[in-house]
Amino acid sequence: MxxxxxxxxxxxxxxxxxxxxxxxxxxxxxxxxxxxxxxxxxxxxxxxxxxxxWNSAYPRPGNRLDAVMVFLSFPDSVPMNSPRELAADHFPATSDFFRRASYGAFVLRAHPQTEWVRMPRASVTYDIRRDWDPERRLVYLRDAIDAADDDVDFSRYDVVYLVADPDAPGVDSDATKVVNFDRPLTADGAEIRRVVTVFERHPPDRNVLAHETGHVFDLPDLYHRPEDGNGDWDTHxxxxxxxxxxxxxxxxxxxxxxxxxxxxxxxxxxxxxxxxxxxxxxxxxxxxxxxxxxxxxxxxxxxxxxxxxxxxxxxxxxxxxxxxxxxxxxxxxxxxxxxxxxxxxxxxxxxxxxxxxxxxxxxxxxxxxxxxxxxxxxxxxxxxxxxxxxxxxxxxxxxxxxxxxxxxxxxxxxxxxx
Known part of the structure; x- marks a missing residue:
């Protein structure tokens, strides 16, 4: 168009x-x-x-924050890439972005997991999409946290990235976003107030994780979303x-x-x-x-x-x-x-x-x-x-x-x- x-x-x-x-x-x-x-x-x-x-509900990037990357696979798909390859799509590029933006004052330290975490349901059952049904999204997030909890100590991390297998049939790359919980989820004795749900293709959009991580730090979307979804989003x-x-x-x-x-x-x-x-x-x-x-x-x-x-x-x-x-x-x-x-x-x-x-x-x-x-x-x-x-x-x-x-x-x- x-x-x-x-x-x-x-x-x-x-x-x-x-x-x-x-x-x-x-x-x-x-x-x-x-x-x-x-x-x-x-x-x-x-x-x-x-x-x-400062809104204390959000982590403040004043010195160093630790982020975990959890890689999610599904029963209806065999991953074509390793967690290491998908982690390299985003890091160190995202950390470098924030290091430069902060003049070296802030370090985002990534901790990518090395193995796939198996989700209990097929990817298509979650109906993943940009304007996601809140109930299905919550089921996805609870399943992901529960599936990863045996291998991940969530109390150690300030930021959580849930990275889905990009080749699973039910994964929609347009659905990448930060989800804020009205009622925090709990894992390992820690409250999880928000997660970054990553559904990007491999390789992903440039700087996509820098954008989403900005929301974790309480920064707003600056684009203009047309009512019908068509037209320019970048007029602001x-x-x-x-x-x-x-x-x-x-x-x-x-x-x-x-x-x-x-x-x-x-x-x-x-x-x-x-x-x-x-x-x-x-x-x-x-x-x-x-x-x-x-x-x-x-x-x-x-x-x-x-x-x-x-x-x-x-x-x-x-x-x-x-x-x-x-x-x-x-x-x-x-x-x-x-x-x-x-x-x-x-x-x-x-x-x-x-x-x-x-x-x-x-x-x-x-x-x-x-x-x-x-x-x-x-x-x-x-x-x-x-x-x-x-x-x-x-x-x-x-x-x-x-x-x-x-x-x-x-x-x-x-x-x-x-």
């Missing part, structure tokens, strides 16, 4: 003006949460992107985060996600209009703030200062405009465009309901048609010399101007709120 490429109305561009001395502009009046004045409060929305506190964020598409050319996690997970600290996040760092000198109202943004996916320079990786403009009680630089390095090494990316974050939007939407700063053009999951957003980042104004609250706006790119690959931007 031909890709549908709707275009938004063009936003006004202004020429890049001379830079004045920086000053902060007052923003919406909000109470300062523990993460600072630009940290949205966590809401009741599923996988809320509020980050003033395109290639720009693995939680939008595992096929994205620039799949590193957004800076907002990294802030939520604890991988960006106060020294790397600049709150522009809500009481952030002091300005260099006072300027007239609306003169803006100069910020140098380090590429989000770049590894820190050993022995050097970290630098700013995320700029945030508070636009409402539960919304912000986030600004970050994306370059061809780290998890973004395959990106087809570089520049300064803008996106809106809605703390009250649930997973799948558009909690993040990338701002298309080039609404009349697209890029990378042969590679991008959604070419209209492939050229979303601003380039040197470009300016874009984003409407904010009633009567407000944020102007982002890209002045320069340094010799080290950082981007100098001027952010003005009004």
């Amino acid at each position: 031909e890709r549908v490429r709707p275009r938004s109305a063009a936003a006004a561009f202004t020429s890049l003006m001379a830079f004045a001395a920086t000053s902060l502009v007052a923003g919406p009046a909000v109470a300062d949460p523990p993460g600072g004045p630009c940290a949205l409060p966590r809401t009741a929305a599923h996988h809320s992107l509020g980050l003033d506190s 964020v395109g290639d720009w985060d693995v939680m939008g598409s595992q096929f994205g050319l620039a799949p590193d996690l957004f800076g907002w996600h990294k802030w939520k997970l604890g991988w960006l600290g106060p020294a790397e996040v600049r709150c522009v209009n809500g009481g952030g760092r002091p300005t260099v000198s006072a300027g007239p109202p609306g003169s803006g703030e100069l910020i140098t943004l380090e590429p989000l996916a770049a590894a820190p320079v050993r022995g050097g200062s970290v630098g700013t990786r995320l700029a945030v403009v508070r636009t409402g009680p539960n919304s912000v405009l986030a600004i970050e630089a994306r370059g061809a390095t780290g998890n973004d090494a395959s990106t087809c465009t570089e520049g300064v990316l803008l996106y809106r974050v809605q703390g009250e939007a649930a997973s799948g309901d558009g909690p993040i939407e990338v701002v298309d700063t080039h609404p009349e053009t697209e890029a990378c048609a042969d590679e991008s999951v959604y070419p209209p957003l492939a050229d979303a980042p601003l380039q040197v010399g470009e300016t874009f104004t984003v409407p904010g609250p009633p009567g407000g706006r944020t102007r982002v101007e890209v002045a320069d790119r340094t010799a080290t690959g950082a981007w100098t931007v001027k952010i003005t709120t009004a």
Whole structure:
């Protein structure tokens, strides 16, 4: 089916003006949460992107987590691959993704089992599919945990991957997902609150386990699922985060996600209009703030200062405009465009309901048609010399101007709120 490429109305561009001395502009009046004045409060929305506190129902990837991979076979099929081969489909690639995304702060350590665990029923009896009947899914999960319990001490692990024989006749590769239990299952004296059910082909979709593991860490789906299942799923964020598409050319996690997970600290996040760092000198109202943004996916320079990786403009009680630089390095090494990316974050939007939407700063053009999951957003980042104004609250706006790119690959931007 031909890709549908709707275009938004063009936003006004202004020429890049001379830079004045920086000053902060007052923003919406909000109470300062523990993460600072630009940290949205966590809401009741599923996988809320509020980050003033952590949802303790989820493991936090702060240092190291251990994950078990259990390989499930069925009476109606003989596996064509070994557990070792299927484990290699996902590791060390998934661990490497999170190591790079966290700047080395987090290690996901996989413990793949070496033997198949035999399920008690034929694969076709479970009716495995994307929109799975909850009762049949629960039977599958209970059977899997019970079958593996003699060989696996589930109390030792923070993350559970249940990997089905990809060649079994009843296995549907579209059914891979994280299942959260209303009532946790119990094994080896430990509560199992969620599992990753893996039904991927061999070889699997690129970065699929990084996407699913993101849900284990309370990150939302960023794709848009059309009501009829047809059309583009990637209209919200395109290639720009693995939680939008595992096929994205620039799949590193957004800076907002990294802030939520604890991988960006106060020294790397600049709150522009809500009481952030002091300005260099006072300027007239609306003169803006100069910020140098380090590429989000770049590894820190050993022995050097970290630098700013995320700029945030508070636009409402539960919304912000986030600004970050994306370059061809780290998890973004395959990106087809570089520049300064803008996106809106809605703390009250649930997973799948558009909690993040990338701002298309080039609404009349697209890029990378042969590679991008959604070419209209492939050229979303601003380039040197470009300016874009984003409407904010009633009567407000944020102007982002890209002045320069340094010799080290950082981007100098001027952010003005009004």
